Amino acid sequence: MNRQTLRSALPDAFRKLDPRHVWRSPVIFVVWVGSVLTTVLAILHPSTFTIAVALWLWATVLFANVAEAVAEGRGKAQAASLRATRTGTTARRLAKDGGEDIVAGADLRIGDTVVVEAGEVIPGDGEVIEGVASVDESAVTGESAPVIRESGGDRSAVTGGTTVLSDRIVVRITTRPGESFIDRMIALVEGAERQRTPNEIALTILLTTLTIVFLVTVMALQPFAGYSGKEQSVVVLVALLVCLIPTTIGALLSAIGIAGMDRLVQHNVLAMSGRAVEAAGDVSTLLLDKTGTITLGNRRASQLLPLPGTTEIELGRAAYIASLADPTPEGRSIVDLAVSQHGPEALGGVPELSTTDAELVEFSAQTRMSGIDLPSGISLRKGAGSAIVAWVGGTGGQVPAGTTELVDGIAADGATPLVVAEQRPGRPAAVLGVVRLKDIVKPGIAERFATLRAMGIRTVMVTGDNRLTAQAIGREAGVDDVLAEATPEEKMRLIRTEQEGGRLVAMTGDGTNDAPALAQADVGVAMNSGTSAAKEAGNMVDLDSDPTKLIDIVGIGKQLLITRGALTTFSVANDVAKYFAIIPAMFVGVFPGLSALNIMRLASPDSAILSAVIFNALIIIALIPLALKGVRYIPSGAEALLRRNILVYGLGGIVTPFVGIKLIDLFVSHLPGLS
Ligand SMILES: Nc1ncnc2c1ncn2[C@@H]1O[C@H](COP(=O)(O)OP(=O)(O)OP(=O)(O)O)[C@@H](O)[C@H]1O
Numbered sequence: 001m002n003r004q005t006l007r008s009a010l011p012d013a014f015r016k017l018d019p020r021h022v023w024r025s026p027v028i029f030v031v032w033v034g035s036v037l038t039t040v041l042a043i044l045h046p047s048t049f050t051i052a053v054a055l056w057l058w059a060t061v062l063f064a065n066v067a068e069a070v071a072e073g074r075g076k077a078q079a080a081s082l083r084a085t086r087t088g089t090t091a092r093r094l095a096k097d098g099g100e101d102i103v104a105g106a107d108l109r110i111g112d113t114v115v116v117e118a119g120e121v122i123p124g125d126g127e128v129i130e131g132v133a134s135v136d137e138s139a140v141t142g143e144s145a146p147v148i149r150e151s152g153g154d155r156s157a158v159t160g161g162t163t164v165l166s167d168r169i170v171v172r173i174t175t176r177p178g179e180s181f182i183d184r185m186i187a188l189v190e191g192a193e194r195q196r197t198p199n200e201i202a203l204t205i206l207l208t209t210l211t212i213v214f215l216v217t218v219m220a221l222q223p224f225a226g227y228s229g230k231e232q233s234v235v236v237l238v239a240l241l242v243c244l245i246p247t248t249i250g251a252l253l254s255a256i257g258i259a260g261m262d263r264l265v266q267h268n269v270l271a272m273s274g275r276a277v278e279a280a281g282d283v284s285t286l287l288l289d290k291t292g293t294i295t296l297g298n299r300r301a302s303q304l305l306p307l308p309g310t311t312e313i314e315l316g317r318a319a320y321i322a323s324l325a326d327p328t329p330e331g332r333s334i335v336d337l338a339v340s341q342h343g344p345e346a347l348g349g350v351p352e353l354s355t356t357d358a359e360l361v362e363f364s365a366q367t368r369m370s371g372i373d374l375p376s377g378i379s380l381r382k383g384a385g386s387a388i389v390a391w392v393g394g395t396g397g398q399v400p401a402g403t404t405e406l407v408d409g410i411a412a413d414g415a416t417p418l419v420v421a422e423q424r425p426g427r428p429a430a431v432l433g434v435v436r437l438k439d440i441v442k443p444g445i446a447e448r449f450a451t452l453r454a455m456g457i458r459t460v461m462v463t464g465d466n467r468l469t470a471q472a473i474g475r476e477a478g479v480d481d482v483l484a485e486a487t488p489e490e491k492m493r494l495i496r497t498e499q500e501g502g503r504l505v506a507m508t509g510d511g512t513n514d515a516p517a518l519a520q521a522d523v524g525v526a527m528n529s530g531t532s533a534a535k536e537a538g539n540m541v542d543l544d545s546d547p548t549k550l551i552d553i554v555g556i557g558k559q560l561l562i563t564r565g566a567l568t569t570f571s572v573a574n575d576v577a578k579y580f581a582i583i584p585a586m587f588v589g590v591f592p593g594l595s596a597l598n599i600m601r602l603a604s605p606d607s608a609i610l611s612a613v614i615f616n617a618l619i620i621i622a623l624i625p626l627a628l629k630g631v632r633y634i635p636s637g638a639e640a641l642l643r644r645n646i647l648v649y650g651l652g653g654i655v656t657p658f659v660g661i662k663l664i665d666l667f668v669s670h671l672p673g674l675s
Pocket residue numbers: 289290291292326328330331363364365368369370382383384385416417418462463464465466
């Protein structure tokens with residue numbers, strides 16, 4: 001927290017003195033009422049003590065507001081730069097007759113199609129329905145490396161305000177103006193949409209209860225004090241009350257929440273609710289995709305293995321033609337491999353394999369295969385072993401001996417086998433051979449999973465791939481469990497089972513297929529490059545579309561919960577300690593016996609009270625940086641964390657007031673009338 005942020009937060013902090021705002025935190029509201037009361041008394045019966053207490057009580061409320069304003073300040077700066085990207089884009093809207101209208105970006109409606117070419121700004125959120133382009137998304141992500149956006153796959157989503165760098169795409173608009181991603185992002189980072197989370201509300205109720213308990217305690221003090229002939233002034237009682245109620249955590253609570261959201265934004269993750277951030281901190285099961293998350297994801301064909309009776313060129317040709325219209329990375333890599341092994345001439349030139357007027361069979365996670373139906377009546381398929389076996393069986397064909405061995409051998413290596421089969425008209429289908437798809441486990445991923453395990457989080461790798469491949473990769477990556485041959489429905493079922501056991505589940509996804517599971521998970525992180533269905537379903541969006549970000553997100557959630565826990569512990573310990581610091585000082589004149597307890601030797605009862613009030617205010621300012629930055633978090637189990645927390649923040653909370661109040665008393669006692 002530097003002077004600059006403080007200066008820009010101050011006007012806001014004063015504006016927040018409005019009781020309608022202060023009311024949101026009952027603890028601080030009590031201080032506010034106390035400030036008004038002591039101010040009135042200071043005007044009616046001015047004395048150094050009363051005026052000083054009134055001023056420092058106002059300072060306490062103000063410092064609480066400063067904490068919140070500083071936390072909000074970072075988001076405001078980001079919102080301003082986002083707003084700048086939004087102004088004044090025009091759109092080339094396609095008309096029904098094929099022509100183009102130039103319209104304002106704000107006039108676009110859902111379903112409109114627009115053309116965007118190199119150098120132009122995409123006028124609204126949408127999906128690419130035609131073409132492929134490289135896009136500069138730095139306006140949204142701050143990341144300068146361009147990304148590829150293309151129709152058809154799971155990388156079809158584009159965000160309004162980003163710039164097309166090359167080529168030409170046609171985009172279908174999917175959001176209304178004013179509800180775009182950037183609009184939502186602005187509202188989010190500004191905190192306009194911030195609602196208190198269930199945990200925050202529960203903590204507020206607890207703090208309010210404590211406040212009421214102390215209110216009763218302080219009021220009960222008066223008859224007792226009166227009886228012993230040392231009735232206390234209202235100012236003293238107010239000051240005492242403020243010192244005892246949990247003002248520290250009351251003041252910092254909202255800043256901690258905002259800072260948590262903000263920390264996610266710094267990691268380019270947008271959480272749609274504070275609740276999602278908290279859930280991330282409590283996650284105990286992490287579902288991770290294999291391809292692209294645990295492995296590098298550019299699964300490439302590395303070998304073509306024909307079965308006996310099929311020549312290499314026959315398999316190469318079949319795999320090549322079955323992949324010609326397959327836009328997946330796997331499909332394209334098969335084309336590349338076949339071309340590099342046989343050359344384009346050898347692959348073409350067979351009239352019955354002509355691909356004009358062919359019918360494509362697109363890959364889907366359900367069918368786990370893809371292929372082509374040629375006009376000559378020949379059908380080619382490639383896909384997961386079990387899927388192709390079922391397809392061949394359905395045509396009355398037999399899977400030749402040796403297929404299983406070949407498939408299992410590839411899988412046991414952690415590679416993905418794709419079986420290639422062909423059906424000629426009027427005959428059962430036959431298996432030609434197997435393509436080996438190689439993928440590499442991301443470096444360093446095993447260490448990250450070990451960290452998660454230390455945090456008590458179970459990692460489950462979910463994949464559409466076969467069991468053997470899944471187990472081999474799972475072993476290498478060090479996950480706790482694998483779910484192989486998973487359909488989207490099975491993913492859903494797995495999430496439900498985990499949740500029924502009382503566990504919170506996090507997952508990432510990008511495809512439309514993932515949407516139901518993303519919605520079911522407690523933390524569903526959608527990739528920004530993914531389909532809009534996935535983005536609607538999840539409760540977080542990762543602008544960098546990096547599935548391993550989930551690991552950071554869990555860390556940030558945990559840090560938020562730990563920070564809140566640590567500062568609550570500190571605050572309550574602090575208040576209890578203050579009780580023992582001031583009460584003896586207050587009554588030492590009446591009960592000389594108390595002097596044994598008066599270990600702090602404060603100058604006078606008034607000086608003791610005022611020093612405690614000042615300490616109580618200053619501790620808020622002192623802890624703002626910690627509330628914003630978060631308590632340093634060492635991955636370890638919940639119990640070890642709790643123990644460390646209580647030791648550091650509980651003990652620290654008890655000791656600090658004694659030292660702090662004593663030091664302040666040394667200054668305060670020099671004020672006239674307080675020695
Ligand atoms: N383009 C494709 N054509 C035919 N079959 C494919 C193609 N891509 C993948 N497959 C087969 O379908 C299976 C399931 O693929 P899918 O993409 O659903 O899961 P995955 O990529 O293996 O795992 P993950 O869920 O980790 O992404 C693969 O294991 C593979 O056997």
